Amino acid sequence: MEDMDFKVAVLNCNGIGRLSSTIVRQAGYRLRELRPNQIVLLGAGALAVGEEEHTELLKKYPLLVIDGCRPHCASALANELGKKPAAVIYAPDVAAEVKISLSGEKRRGLGKRGLELAEAIAQKAAAEVDRIVADEMLSTL
């Protein structure tokens, strides 16, 4: 029997322009620490140009999208590539929920508050990863 490989592909905002880009990117790294054997982090730039490795990972695993700001670039990319996300997290929604002030935070390097929001996003994403993996397992085995 083929080994079942239950993982989640994570497409988090890989942007550069906004503070939220850095926060969501750091959330992705933190998620990888929380769920090291259960996620793969995808590169938006690589996917956008059809890079083989990232494209195969996108096809293979259910997708969790983490959008950083209003243009929802990661969701737009998933839609362009015809992959429906199993879940979408929108960073501003998490910010509203946890009410962390980001005053003084900088996109080039996060301080305490930026890292707190990144942690909150990562924890929410970890819960979604658990749900998605459970769904895959119980719908497959």
Next chain:
Amino acid sequence: MASKVTLQPCLNQDKLSVLGRQACYVVHEDHRPDQTNLGCGPALNAKVQEDVDFIELYPVIALESCSKDCATKLIAKMGSKAAVTLRIPELMAELGIVEADIPEGHIDCEDEKVQKLANRILAEVDKFLAE
């Protein structure tokens, strides 16, 4: 002579890409805030008008973390052409930066390795501004 130059880093999540993005912040924020644009790949792909303008109106320096050249290809996908493609591994060899010395996830803009790379990119930017 270009009035502005767009920096378009590949923005992957490996440590060389992070080194590149941090160097772009240094070039743009610390040295040439009015003469450079920071091109955001995901926004460009989503056709955010500002990012489309960046590659249509100004010469673009693509900054790649590897030979896959994703930023250069993205610019072409969106109908423009990178004026210059810089590859971080080649620049690191030129500058004596060792990959093993670069941390994962984040490197401060003040780090010597970021500053060296930023100065190298700045030299390319200034060529366009001076032409």
